[in-house]
Amino acid sequence: MLSHEEGAAHRDRPTMRDVAALAGVGIKTVSRVVNGVSTVAPELVERVHAAADKLGYRPNLTAANLRRTGGRTDTIGLLLEDVSNPFSSAVLRAVEDYARERNVLVLASSLDENPQRERELIRALINRRVDGLIIMPAGDDHRYVFTEQQAGMSFVFVDRQPSPLLADAIVSDNRGGARAAVEHLLRTRRRTVGYFGDDLGIQTAKERFQGFTEALVDAGLRPDDELTRHGLRTTEQARHAARALLAAHQPQAVFTSQNLVTIGVVEALHELDLQHRVAIVGFDEIPFAAALQPGITVMAQDPVAVGRHAAGRLFDRMNGDDSPPKVHTIPTRLIKRGSGELTLPT
Amino acid sequence: MLSHEEGAAHRDRPTMRDVAALAGVGIKTVSRVVNGVSTVAPELVERVHAAADKLGYRPNLTAANLRRTGGRTDTIGLLLEDVSNPFSSAVLRAVEDYARERNVLVLASSLDENPQRERELIRALINRRVDGLIIMPAGDDHRYVFTEQQAGMSFVFVDRQPSPLLADAIVSDNRGGARAAVEHLLRTRRRTVGYFGDDLGIQTAKERFQGFTEALVDAGLRPDDELTRHGLRTTEQARHAARALLAAHQPQAVFTSQNLVTIGVVEALHELDLQHRVAIVGFDEIPFAAALQPGITVMAQDPVAVGRHAAGRLFDRMNGDDSPPKVHTIPTRLIKRGSGELTLPT
């Protein structure tokens, strides 16, 4: 057995050469057996398998790919907002399932809305020669995509699109969904609608606020700055903002632009015992929405569809599809559970 | 520029040779610059950087590691029950954060309690030469660990331990936590306690049921088969089981052994309007527990601590620590929110 350094990560791991020596064949015959090439004499196949088992041989995929034509690593990169966020982790799971059927593994990382981290991680993934990248982007500058595409890297964006459109993007219908959610709220003849949302610098937050505004304008209303809070990033921030706003001005209804914000605002409504008076529809599904009283009406996204479509596009691109980049919009779905259908006290 | 096959994943990507040629230096000088070795003339450093930028050069980390002493890939594998489950994804996030500080990326996959998938994925990860593996195991047969450890692979188990103990394990205090949870329930002088839990074949479910039983026995009670349901894997299964059981026999209190089960049982309690009569404590934290009425008392695990400790042990092992494997138990914490402290109607 070839001897490496002491304490090395893979010290003394047997190589094809070791297997070949023990089986009494050439290294190329071991290679054929390992790769399942059929033109090897059955007796040699047997001997190679015996030797490999005895030594605990494991083929080194990274070495194989170095010379192999096309040079795939059978690994893709997936950059998410936060792998522990329900939306992100559902996307991850869908991508993983699609990739696994094709014997591809997923390197997943969290960006936390940090553009610098986006660049560092993309570089780290490219240096490891992943076969493709799916990105829920934190930054706005995606010029690097162009250079890397030239070098053969495939990209697909999820949740937000790069601008200008340099790569495929799979996004939720943020504007249309938000608009439909607010239209739904207005159907109960409520006229004052509060808004709690994430940082407007985030593309999805901006689109959802646009949809919110459009629905109000269509109804002859307009957003009231006193009933509007942007920049909410956590449940706690949302809860505090909602407590303050609800105590000062009491809107008849509330629209929230993402899951963590919805949770915080709902908590505040319960703390102030307003949950049966102030209607609410949240964008994005939240856990436990049905167990609350009233149940929380949401405009649900479909993260599994987002992930599956993204993986599908990425694998198409990896397999040579070079049609112009397109944006694929995944519809959202209103789930009525009570909080958005409260009847106005007369 | 070296020319590869058409349609290759990394077609025409420039190599060190290309950079060296353009900069008019030897390949080794490029290597020195790329790796930040300081003994290079400033002028050459400049020329190499200029050439690399112009060509869009990206060092190939997998090729570098092939020859590099120790041969690390700066990648670890993490096998979880399901990356989209809140507990698993919190562990993933903690591992990711620990790894990132050390410039290591994480290959994450879901096992879905499938032992065959565990073996396949471990093989796939070893073939990619990850530097170490963190495993939330699905199977019970971990003999492969021994062979692979001999070959230099580092292992750490999370959530469940291998048996016999071949590798470090970071686990929650399942038995003690469950026991304390039930003791807490019994403090309100309730005497009949139902149990809803996962498949008893799962180590953690078994330990939690043990803790449940111990608490009852200590109080001079014993588990009642009619009030006990095992094998619940999803929220829906738990909800249906709870509806049926609560309609037939009405226990004064209920203990649930994991988060999805807790959610289903709580939903059933609300549907039957029993949430203020039947006390409940769930093992593992659930989202929104505070917004419900009553709030849901839980025995919370600490997935972030589990992940952080696991990553810490793994990196110690990867750095040569060869002390005997140990089990590290992470304490659980009772969070009182109302459902576990209901006073008995007199």
Add this chain to the structure above:
DNA sequence: CTGAAAGCGCTTACAG
């Protein structure tokens, strides 16, 4: 300070 040669573990291209 710099670079030519050998090698990492495998596959390709080729000859027998």
Add this chain to the structure above:
DNA sequence: CTGAAAGCGCTTACAG
């Protein structure tokens, strides 16, 4: 059907 030589993109070990 089988294997020796060359090469993948880098680093190591060495000589200048």
